[in-house]
Amino acid sequence: MKTKGYLLLFTLFGLFACATSDEVVEEDNNDVASIYFPPIASNTWETTSISEIGWNENKLQELLQFLEEKNTKGFIMLYNGRIVVEEYMNDHTATSSWYWASAGKTLTATLTGIAADEGLLDINNKVSDYLGIGWTSATTEKENLITNKHLLSMNSGLDDSLGDNVAPENLQYIADAGQRWAYHNVYVKLQDVVAQASNQTWASYFNQKLKDRIGMSGSWLPLADLNVYWSNTRSMARFGLLISANGKWNDTEIVSQNFLQEATNTSQNINKAYGYLWWLNGKTSFHLPSTQLEFTGSLIPNAPNDMFAALGKNDQKIYVVPSKKLVVIRMGEAADDSNFALSNFDNELWEKINEVTN
Template structure:
């Protein structure tokens, strides 16, 4: 006979109690892990959402491009965004001039376009006032152009087949990702355009985002204020939060901000987890966030590239010229853009009216070339001095043992690599060259010994569109022009 096991009622109760506790424990662990993961991913997902809203807004309403193309070329290939692409929803409202992005129905961000101020991420109802003020403000007055015109109204075709081949090479596309996506090239020799080309949908007046090439524009605005006697690069940075002499940040100079040697804890990895990403895409007051960063190294002792230094310089510019976005617009237009003949340009702002002088100016390829000519011509626009004497030499002088100057990259030997594993310079280009450079392959290359400026703009995610591609392009252009001369 089969023997039956007798279970005491108390044992059943105890086992059920243990089972319930175990289930509760598992649920608690799952909940804790879910909350922890949510907190861990909150910042990078908000950064991804903000990046999509802001760049699609600028591409659509400033550049006049197809928002779907902007997403495909600029947003989706960045970092891990492609992995979560199916969870991203972007809404473009052309009537209200705004873009809204969510990820899995959450992590909502919103960017609004304003005439003259471009696109700004808004976080609170009052942030919209900046855009509203921009849309109702009178147009920024234009002063007389001082720099000679660089070309006529028609696209300038290459003067010889070798130069044409150089442009062909730069516009050649890969048959699979990552793509190169060259959008515009302008070559200026002896003050005149000798070749230019634009991708489909891009024209001579299309404003294209310079990303970190904007830092070089901030260098120019600081230089103008130095020429006017309102700032000095050796002075302690006039940041209100640092005025206590016991604060170790008190002695950070404008020069150290320009040279990326401030020592502030504003690490930039573009991963979404880093402080610099948070500053740009989660904080309505970018400079307010940056000025609260702690000091991690002695100012001037170590080079560390970060948008934070240039956001602080942007706040200094804003406060020096009047304190409002409209004051910055008037100043930049009257003192820099108009004398150079830069008529298709938009400098964008954060929600507090501070310009994003680290990474957010859009201009036509011709206007980026006009900006490069200012530095080729030692800070002169025609017969008018825009930058102080010696400013170009200062800006293109090497910082520590790096390939960086003071707002420009320099073509000098340096140890290690630049950020993101890029090479420091262009080995096939003359050593006296220096350049503005931005994410995805924005380059304004100035070669004094060749009386040359070469602009390459695009949305590259392959080395052939980044520094290596710019190196090859400029070298091929120089060879083509020398061949023509011979």
């Protein structure tokens, strides 16, 4: 009886120990899974290995070789904020600066959201409330139809065929606001709206409310008729991490989750794959720059349906995938031919990423 009693106690103790051990592992996994934010005033950034998170390490070299052949300069993959892959190639380094091109449109969207959160502006108000009458060549009646939200959504109704210059003579009426989607540089007028509403320069408000608060480097530089952001690759990754964390940096709200939810969902009824200057995957149809054609299917078929992206000329990329806790950054020259936003490279790249992450 004693022997049986000891055996029973030993068995029960073993089961309890196993359960306790499982609980500890689960807690450790939760700790690993919790989102990490790199320090603001330091270049330190925690890493995690491919093997730790169960990715396929055997496919990594194939991905990196593909990236190098496709003129990539900087490439980063974050999992829950920690760096899993960070590579520089084609004469680029971790400290080199590179342009965001139109991927930087999402910086403008975010600053607009911050100003709205602070009550400095309302995205549903007309642009002329902030810039005055005559900021376009449209009649006052038609100009007053254009709201800040129309600029965020790319459906201002202004003619997109007249180049990037946004002087009034180049901003001509072609359709009522909300009736036509067109990829157009007029969105940049939001920077003037934010500057006017905040009573600061655009760069000053940007630095104070976003750049300095998440530890980004870089600056806005004029390029022809464009205002382009330049930074190192990690700064682009910091911004992607902020967005993936629903607008928070650690426990500090930088931009509200409510605004980001609007920004990363369909913003109008013409181009389902477009939010507030963010491109959206997994929709039933999409439009592309420089055309009024509608294409059936998902923007990037190989990418997860919940992925949304900042896409810039010559394949500057920020991919955010909530379901995979993943942020992917790509900077460099055009992978193939020069392009404005989306290219075949996106789908090819995601085929390679999937082989690693799946």
